[in-house]
Amino acid sequence: MSDQPITPILDRVHTPDDMKAMSDAELCQLANELRAETISAVSETGGHLGAGLGVVEMTVALHAVFDAPKDKIIWDVSHQCYPHKILTGRRDRIRTLRTEGGLSGFTKRSESPYDPFGAAHSSTSISAALGFAVARDLGGEGGDAIAIIGDGAMSAGMAYEAMNNAGHLGKRLIVILNDNEMSIAPPTGAMSSYLSRLYAGEPFQELKAAAKGAVSLLPEPFREGARRAKDMVKHMTVGGTLFEELGFSYLGPIDGHDMEQLLSVLRTVKERATGPILIHAITKKGKGYAPAEAASDKGHATAKFDVLTGKQKKAPSNAPSYTSVFAETLVNLAADDPKICAITAAMPDGTGLNKFMERYASRCFDVGIAEQHAVTFSAGLAAGGMRPFCALYSTFLQRGYDQVVHDVAIQRLPVRFAIDRAGLVGADGATHAGSFDVAYLANLPGFVVMAAADEAELVRMVATAAAHDEGPIAFRFPRGEGVGVEMPENPALLEIGKGRMIREGSQVAILSFGTRLQEAEKACEALTAKGITPSLADARFAKPLDRDLILKLAATHDALITVEEGAVGGFGSHVGQLLAEEGVFDQGLKYRSMVLPDIFIDQASPSAMYDVAGMNAAHIEAKVLDVLSVATLEKRA
Ligand SMILES: Cc1ncc(C[n+]2csc(CCOP(=O)(O)OP(=O)(O)O)c2C)c(N)n1
Ligand SMILES: CC(=O)[C@@H](O)[C@H](O)COP(=O)(O)O
Ligand SMILES: [Mg+2]
Numbered sequence: 077m078s079d080q081p082i083t084p085i086l087d088r089v090h091t092p093d094d095m096k097a098m099s100d101a102e103l104c105q106l107a108n109e110l111r112a113e114t115i116s117a118v119s120e121t122g123g124h125l126g127a128g129l130g131v132v133e134m135t136v137a138l139h140a141v142f143d144a145p146k147d148k149i150i151w152d153v154s155h156q157c158y159p160h161k162i163l164t165g166r167r168d169r170i171r172t173l174r175t176e177g178g179l180s181g182f183t184k185r186s187e188s189p190y191d192p193f194g195a196a197h198s199s200t201s202i203s204a205a206l207g208f209a210v211a212r213d214l215g216g217e218g219g220d221a222i223a224i225i226g227d228g229a230m231s232a233g234m235a236y237e238a239m240n241n242a243g244h245l246g247k248r249l250i251v252i253l254n255d256n257e258m259s260i261a262p263p264t265g266a267m268s269s270y271l272s273r274l275y276a277g278e279p280f281q282e283l284k285a286a287a288k289g290a291v292s293l294l295p296e297p298f299r300e301g302a303r304r305a306k307d308m309v310k311h312m313t314v315g316g317t318l319f320e321e322l323g324f325s326y327l328g329p330i331d332g333h334d335m336e337q338l339l340s341v342l343r344t345v346k347e348r349a350t351g352p353i354l355i356h357a358i359t360k361k362g363k364g365y366a367p368a369e370a371a372s373d374k375g376h377a378t379a380k381f382d383v384l385t386g387k388q389k390k391a392p393s394n395a396p397s398y399t400s401v402f403a404e405t406l407v408n409l410a411a412d413d414p415k416i417c418a419i420t421a422a423m424p425d426g427t428g429l430n431k432f433m434e435r436y437a438s439r440c441f442d443v444g445i446a447e448q449h450a451v452t453f454s455a456g457l458a459a460g461g462m463r464p465f466c467a468l469y470s471t472f473l474q475r476g477y478d479q480v481v482h483d484v485a486i487q488r489l490p491v492r493f494a495i496d497r498a499g500l501v502g503a504d505g506a507t508h509a510g511s512f513d514v515a516y517l518a519n520l521p522g523f524v525v526m527a528a529a530d531e532a533e534l535v536r537m538v539a540t541a542a543a544h545d546e547g548p549i550a551f552r553f554p555r556g557e558g559v560g561v562e563m564p565e566n567p568a569l570l571e572i573g574k575g576r577m578i579r580e581g582s583q584v585a586i587l588s589f590g591t592r593l594q595e596a597e598k599a600c601e602a603l604t605a606k607g608i609t610p611s612l613a614d615a616r617f618a619k620p621l622d623r624d625l626i627l628k629l630a631a632t633h634d635a636l637i638t639v640e641e642g643a644v645g646g647f648g649s650h651v652g653q654l655l656a657e658e659g660v661f662d663q664g665l666k667y668r669s670m671v672l673p674d675i676f677i678d679q680a681s682p683s684a685m686y687d688v689a690g691m692n693a694a695h696i697e698a699k700v701l702d703v704l705s706v707a708t709l710e711k712r713a
Pocket of ligand 3: 226227228229254255256257258259
């Protein structure tokens with residue numbers, strides 16, 4: 077049992093309604109207790125700590141002033157939603173965060189009426205909030221629509237698409253820009269510099285004088301309210317021209333940890349806002365917990381940890397992570413090839429490109445949370461004669477898909493896609509699953525699509541990609557550690573479109589694409605003990621397929637089973653298409669394709685998620701036995 081903090085005021089809060097009668101002083105105390113509870117809970121679960129600590133006061137103020145769930149409070153990314161979940165009736169389950177059957181680590185409509193919109197991918201909150209605002213004004217349910225979006229999330233084009241439309245529609249819409257000068261890493265881009273100028277021109281703490289004068293500059297609806305609030309709102313200046321040009325009133329910057337300011341500004345806005353308004357709040361990621369504040373990522377993502385020391389409790393690693401193998405291989409290749417460059421969308425550490433950045437800063441680009449731009453920027457680099465490696469998580473590549481088709485594939489530009497977090501990812505759950513990239517890439521003419529079966533294969537695939545100038549090429553690999561195989565010193569290039577045999581057997585052939593190969597090997601071991609000796613091959617390529625290997629396996633076995641960490645429409649579908657085109661089914665081949673099921677799988681350990689998906693060794697074994705029994709029955713008939 078954890079030594080949970082003593083929280084007399086928080087104990088009184090079962091829903092935000094219980095906060096409405098609290099004094100401002102009690103709300104301040106509530107924030108302190110909420111921060112302690114958040115730290116305690118995340119110390120037991122691990123997760124996104126820093127962002128939530130940065131919005132504790134904001135969360136209390138929002139739920140004290142507005143009336144959720146009638147008012148729609150929409151958190152961008154929503155990795156900062158843990159304090160929100162504690163205040164909205166889920167404190168009793170907060171220590172199940174990100175676990176099987178537990179609370180999601182992000183907001184989720186099905187989890188609570190206080191989560192009006194799910195998130196996890198960034199920069200969606202303003203669009204969603206505008207949708208609620210328009211629905212409200214069309215006679216739908218709901219009150220205020222409030223989006224809380226971070227400075228990092230403001231680097232994505234979608235946020236501007238939404239503001240552009242909101243400014244045009246002129247609907248009452250409240251956007252709080254939670255500016256902590258952090259993305260996962262320090263933010264990049266001109267927008268980040270712009271925001272800093274809004275409060276760095278003068279020392280933020282000495283804006284009182286400017287605030288008095290600024291009040292008269294505020295748009296009329298706020299002038300009176302601001303006058304009344306000005307002695308409460310210690311720091312206010314009119315800036316934010318960019319936002320005002322987009323049709324928003326700009327209010328700020330305010331101190332996002334000063335409860336008095338927050339309450340007075342939110343009360344004023346609630347009372348007086350007539351159109352879209354952006355409140356610029358300055359916060360500190362990791363606020364109030366020294367180990368988080370001191371961490372380079374401000375406690376963005378933590379394992380379970382000791383509250384007193386902040387020491388994280390990480391499981392010992394038995395093999396290098398796939399991410400580190402990719403990054404180190406690319407760094408080595410770049411030493412001999414000045415054309416190799418690397419692009420990340422605000423995930424330098426997550427993709428391992430921080431290592432590349434250290435060595436080749438002039439050839440490494442963190443474009444911010446801007447996957448669409450990352451893809452087409454990479455296409456431009458390729459068209460300009462470079463060898464760009466665009467490193468994106470599978471799930472985040474989804475955001476740049478039209479750019480993949482329109483700017484890369486149709487022009488057959490040699491962009492290399494390093495697709496990390498392929499397959500099921502564990503605690504981040506369904507929103508982060510890398511389920512669809514094979515399906516949406518292997519159908520594109522001219523694309524080469526590979527999946528590494530282990531870390532040694534990944535090394536070979538990175539080298540093969542670097543040498544492939546004929547067109548776009550993608551290689552995918554999962555979250556987590558490799559299997560501990562020996563790493564190739566001088567990786568031989570793979571022959572494009574060629575797989576490899578792992579074990580020769582009979583009756584049934586298993587054709588694996590990606591790291592399910594290990595599970596397939598376990599299944600073969602188990603089957604061998606039952607006198608069944610399947611053949612096993614590693615396809616390596618979903619495009620182009622190894623036709624010779626597939627047709628040979630089909631011709632020499634009664635049954636062929638494919639297995640991949642992807643949804644239908646990927647590797648197995650293409651194999652089936654080939655077999656059909658070649659008339660192989662006419663000769664009676666039994667074909668089974670093991671793919672992720674047609675559901676979104678909630679967070680659990682990756683192994684447990686693959687159990688739900690029916691894709692672990694036992695399931696592969698069962699599939700072989702099933703198809704053999706069918707074949708046997710048919711022979712008897
Ligand atoms: C489309 C997309 N790309 C990348 C990510 C990974 N990601 C999660 S949080 C984050 C940084 C968000 O920064 P900010 O909005 O400033 O929030 P903060 O963590 O500072 O509170 C990133 C890049 C994501 N969730 N969605
Ligand atoms: C919230 C978010 O989208 C990222 O922080 C993501 O959770 C990172 O995933 P990894 O932990 O796999 O790097
Ligand atoms: Mg930020």
